[in-house]
């Protein structure tokens with residue numbers, strides 16, 4: 001765990017670039033934000049979720065990676081698109097080279113939202129027509145579409161499709177368990193051998209952890 005860098009998540013559209021000397025460890029936080037992008041040769045980028053959508057990005061050719069926390073607020077603020085753009089701006093990546101994993105989060109099965117939230121997704125789900133009504137919101141799909149529109153090839157995006165609320169044995173869920181809910185930590189970064197091996201190789205790991213990790 002000592003190689004994991006995490007932000008203080010605030011449901012924003014703030015993308016942080018991991019600096020050379022980033023604080024690591026179970027309780028260290030880099031700063032307020034909801035996405036990390038990095039080309040650090042040793043440190044891993046981590047995001048905590050319990051219903052929000054974790055998204056991991058890698059450009060193995062240029063040895064870049066990112067981790068994104070996308071709830072409905074972050075999604076409407078285009079946090080995934082902004083993370084891709086930050087990788088382009090800071091590290092010169094081409095979105096064509098990015099591979100993405102959209103992890104488990106609350107599914108459309110369990111996420112009914114009111115008109116005030118639904119209406120903010122009109123441009124993402126144009127086929128739904130006017131969204132001034134209650135709707136079942138598919139956050140994973142919304143983020144998949146956002147990544148595609150940011151230039152990430154559709155065929156390079158994997159969507160888990162697993163619902164954290166439904167799958168009680170597998171995942172923590174804030175909506176289901178409220179204050180006693182734990183968090184999942186989704187992590188991406190260079191494997192131990194990245195710096196030495198001389199070839200681009202990235203490894204994504206997602207594992208369960210409890211509060212305070």
Ligand SMILES: [Zn+2]
Nearest residue numbers: 109110163166
């Ligand atoms: Zn569900």
